[in-house]
Each structure stands twice: as structure tokens, then as C-alpha cells.
Amino acid sequence: MEPVGQDKSKVTKGKRLLFATVAGVLGLIVVAFLVIVLEFVASFHVALPADEIVRDARLNHAWLPGRTWTHDRWAKENPEFPDPYTHHYNSQGWIETYDIKKPKPADTFRVFYVGDSFTEGCVPMDESVASRLETRLAEEFPHAGLRFEIINTGTASYSPVIYYILTRYFLSEYSPDVVVVNVDMTDEFDDWKYRRTLILDPEGNPFAAPPRDLYESEYVDTLQGAVRLTAMGKLRLFLAENSFIYNYLTQPRTADDATPSLPSPQPGLTEDTLVRSRWAWCEHEWDDETQANVEFTLDMLRRLAAYCRGQGIRLVLTGVPHFEQYDPGPNGRTRWSARPHDEIRKLAEEVGCCYIDSYGGLQATIAGTQHHQYYYRNDMHFNPIGNALWADVHIRAFLDPENRLLPGTAYKQDQGQ
Numbered sequence: 482m483e484p485v486g487q488d489k490s491k492v493t494k495g496k497r498l499l500f501a502t503v504a505g506v507l508g509l510i511v512v513a514f515l516v517i518v519l520e521f522v523a524s525f526h527v528a529l530p531a532d533e534i535v536r537d538a539r540l541n542h543a544w545l546p547g548r549t550w551t552h553d554r555w556a557k558e559n560p561e562f563p564d565p566y567t568h569h570y571n572s573q574g575w576i577e578t579y580d581i582k583k584p585k586p587a588d589t590f591r592v593f594y595v596g597d598s599f600t601e602g603c604v605p606m607d608e609s610v611a612s613r614l615e616t617r618l619a620e621e622f623p624h625a626g627l628r629f630e631i632i633n634t635g636t637a638s639y640s641p642v643i644y645y646i647l648t649r650y651f652l653s654e655y656s657p658d659v660v661v662v663n664v665d666m667t668d669e670f671d672d673w674k675y676r677r678t679l680i681l682d683p684e685g686n687p688f689a690a691p692p693r694d695l696y697e698s699e700y701v702d703t704l705q706g707a708v709r710l711t712a713m714g715k716l717r718l719f720l721a722e723n724s725f726i727y728n729y730l731t732q733p734r735t736a737d738d739a740t741p742s743l744p745s746p747q748p749g750l751t752e753d754t755l756v757r758s759r760w761a762w763c764e765h766e767w768d769d770e771t772q773a774n775v776e777f778t779l780d781m782l783r784r785l786a787a788y789c790r791g792q793g794i795r796l797v798l799t800g801v802p803h804f805e806q807y808d809p810g811p812n813g814r815t816r817w818s819a820r821p822h823d824e825i826r827k828l829a830e831e832v833g834c835c836y837i838d839s840y841g842g843l844q845a846t847i848a849g850t851q852h853h854q855y856y857y858r859n860d861m862h863f864n865p866i867g868n869a870l871w872a873d874v875h876i877r878a879f880l881d882p883e884n885r886l887l888p889g890t891a892y893k894q895d896q897g898q
Contacts, residue, residue: 516726523725527732533570539650540643541675541690544570544636555603558858562865566605573651576601576609576633585656590888592631593652595644596663597671599801600635603862609633610663613872614879618887621880625891635663638702640671641781642679645687649788659886660789661797661837661875664782664825666806666817669762669771670706672778686784699756706759763806763817775821779828786832795886797878798829799837802871804856806840807848835884842874843867 533550537543553565571577585591594600594611602609607616615631622629632655634647644662652660675690677698682688696715700707710718720727758764761771762778782798789796805817822840829836847855847867855867863871878884882892 520725523729527725527728529722529725529728534637536692538691539646539689540636540639541678541692542636542638543574544576546570546572546574552603555857555860555864559853559864562857568601568606574636576606576611576635578606581630581632581655583655586628588626588628589630590627590891591655591657592629592659592661593648593655593657594631594633594635594661594663595639595647595652596635596801597639597665597667598635598637599665599862600663601633601637602635602868603857603860604865604868606633608865608868608872609635610868610872610875611635613869614876617876618879618891622887622891625888627888627891638667638671640665640668640675641778641785642672642675642687642690645781645785645788646690648785648794649686653792653794657794659795659797661799662782662785663799663801663839664821665801666763666803666821667759669774669778669821670757670759672781673757673774674702674707676777686788687781704759705755706761707756709754709756760817762821763803765814765818765820767820775824779824782825782828783832786828786834789834790832796832796834797837797886798825798834799839799875800825802840802843802847803861804847804852807844807850808852809849835878835886837875837878839871839874842877843870846870 533545533548534542535545547570549567549569551565551567556563556565568576569578571580573581575581592611592614594609600610602611606612611631611633615629618629618631634652636643639647641662641664648657648660678691678693679687680689680691695701695710695718699710701710701714701718708714717727721731761767762775764771767775786796786798800822802822803817806815806819806822808816810816819840822838826836826838843855847870852858853864855863855870857864879886
């Protein structure tokens with residue numbers, strides 16, 4: 482028989498182990514409960530970055546249909562525009578308060594605006610370029626016998642690959658009269674990104690751009706461009722997508738903490754290697770890779786023009802002007818080149834479609850000004866004043882009879898004929 486003292490020792494050790502196990506489990510429960518409570522509290526102060534976005538097998542991503550979303554990211558740093566604004570995404574995932582009818586009513590002149598977040602407009606819905614154009618056309622041609630319907634399909638990070646798929650496989654079913662494509666200065670980069678999963682049809686046209694698995698990808702998309710994704714980067718990415726606490730702790734506290742107007746890498750990713758710059762085609766000199774990527778993007782627009790021509794759809798091309806393309810830099814040149822706008826203009830001339838010179842139309846107003854006069858502080862998007870100026874350029878283009886963007890009856894009525 483073993484001594485009684487050894488039995489007591491084993492019992493004591495067993496109790497200690499049981500106590501430690503119970504205490505550890507209870508501790509984990511308490512920590513989990515606190516995390517849940519803190520996540521709940523933080524959800525009232527920040528939003529997850531892609532709550533309004535859903536993955537899409539054809540379009541890569543889209544706005545969550547039937548959702549209303551309030552935006553207030555500008556308020557803290559832009560005291561001139563303190564009020565949040567609300568965007569409603571209809572059942573088709575477009576920024577409209579109603580669903581678009583299919584087929585098109587006989588008395589309706591239908592225009593689709595296609596582009597990224599600039600087209601969506603970082604302003605109230607009725608102040609977007611599409612909405613301002615619709616209002617102005619109704620005012621200018623009240624007796625034309627037409628209902629002008631200008632539909633805003635702008636979606637963050639869309640680019641010519643997606644513009645083609647959207648127009649051919651979705652918008653064409655709604656009998657558009659005109660499609661306006663706002664080519665942004667990020668589009669060459671976004672096309673490069675979507676090519677990783679792009680599916681082409683037998684003629685080489687885009688058919689689908691499925692979303693990639695970010696956690697299996699070698700890089701992550703940042704404000705500066707694509708950076709190589711490390712294990713720590715994957716953890717930050719997971720937290721950024723799923724944790725309100727993380728987003729609350731990493732959000733800018735002051736204007737000094739915010740991203741500068743010239744985009745830079747997101748916090749925590751600066752140690753990773755930049756794979757591809759988001760703004761490569763805005764450089765004054767292009768390397769061979771940029772030249773090849775620009776040619777691909779322009780070819781996507783060329784293919785879109787060919788499709789629209791075959792369907793009897795008027796295509797309008799224009800470029801989104803950025804502040805850095807007006808802002809003086811060293812050596813007497815602007816910080817960014819305006820060459821992308823020239824390339825878009827030349828392509829429009831080549832394919833015989835209308836070109837709206839948004840860059841030139843705003844140059845006299847924006848050149849020589851402070852960034853915050855027409856763009857949001859520490860951001861690349863137009864503020865409401867700049868957005869209204871941009872809308873005026875588009876309105877003038879539609880009202881110009883030489884562009885023939887409206888039915889002839891509208892211009893004749895305007896001329897009193």
C-alpha cells in the first residue's frame with residue numbers, strides 16, 4: 482500500500498489542476514463577453530469597411546441591394562460639410578430610390594452613368610452628377626415630350642473591365658440611349674487587379690471578373706497600391722474586415738493623423754513591399770509595364786465602344802480630374818500628369834464617340850487653388866462644391882447641340898422650332 486500522505490498530495494494536485502482549468506475557462510468566458518460588449522459599443526462609432534458591399538461572380542463586387550447607407554467619413558475633417566448624407570441602393574444595386582423598369586417606357590430617354598466612387602458621388606444623392614443632369618434636362622426641355630432618366634450605377638473601385646461587363650450583360654437589358662463612362666485615375670490599376678481572375682469570352686471580351694480570395698492572394702489593396710501581404714498583414718486584414726474595435730482604434734483621431742491628400746499606404750502595411758502603384762499612369766514618365774497596362778485598359782474601352790456601336794447606344798467617355806493634376810510640383814510640372822486624359826480623348830476620337838473634357842473644363846477654376854476648396858481634406862474625392870462644378874461640365878456637354886447626345890426633338894424645342 483502507498484502511504485496516505487502521497488494520496489493526499491495527488492488529491493491536492495488534482496484539485497489545483499481542476500481549479501486552474503475552471504478559472505481559465507471562466508477567464509476566457511469573461512474576456513469573450515467583454516470583447517462582445519466592446520464590439521457592440523464600438524459598432525455605434527465606426528462601421529466595418531465593406532458592410533455595404535457584396536461579392537459578385539460577374540462584377541467582382543456590388544452594392545448590397547435594397548440597402549440605405551449613411552456616410553459621415555468627411556464630417557470630422559471638413560467642418561464646411563458637417564452633415565452626413567444617405568445613399569439608397571435599389572434592388573439592382575444602383576444608387577436610385579426606385580427600381581428601373583425593364584423594358585424602357587416609350588416616353589423615356591435613359592442615360593446610365595458608369596464609373597467608380599467619383600460617379601457615385603461623395604455627396605447627397607440629389608447632388609451627384611447624374612442627379613444634377615437629370616434635374617437640369619427636365620428644366621431645360623419641359624415640352625420635349627420626354628422623361629429624362631439618368632441612372633447612377635457608380636460603384637467603388639469599378640474600372641473598364643467591369644464597365645464592359647456591366648454594360649453588356651446588365652445595362653443593355655434596360656435599353657439605354659446613352660452610357661457615360663467616367664474613367665478614373667485609379668482605373669489602370671484596378672484593371673491590373675481584376676486581370677488576376679478575369680474570364681474572357683472567345684472573342685477576348687471580358688465575361689466575368691470573379692473576386693479573389695484575399696487571404697490566399699500575394700498582395701492586398703491599399704491607398705497607395707498593391708502591397709505584398711505578410712502573415713501580420715493577413716491578421717490586420719481580418720481584423721479590419723471583422724472587428725469594430727480594431728477599426729475604432731485605428732481610425733484617424735485628428736486631421737494630422739489622417740491620410741494625406743496624395744495617397745499613401747494604409748497604417749500597418751508600410752513595411753510591406755509595394756507590388757504595383759495605384760497611380761502609375763499618372764506619372765509623367767511610363768515604364769514598360771505601365772505602358773502595357775494602359776494599353777490593356779484602353780483596349781477594354783475600345784471593346785466597350787464597339788459593343789455600344791453595335792447596339793445603337795451612344796457612348797460618352799470622360800476622365801475624372803484629380804487635384805494633383807492641377808497642383809504645381811517641382812520642375813514646373815504638376816505633381817501628376819494629365820496624360821491619361823489625353824489618352825482617353827484620343828481613344829474617343831479613334832472610336833468616334835463623344836468626349837467630355839472634364840479635366841480641361843475645370844482647369845481654369847481649380848488650378849492654383851487649395852486642395853480643400855474643391856476636394857475633401859485628406860481625400861481625393863470632390864466635396865459638394867467641386868462635384869457641382871464637375872456636374873456643370875457634363876450638363877454643358879449634354880446641352881451642346883453639336884454633341885447630339887439628346888434626341889433632335891429636344892434641341893429643336895430649345896431653339897423654338
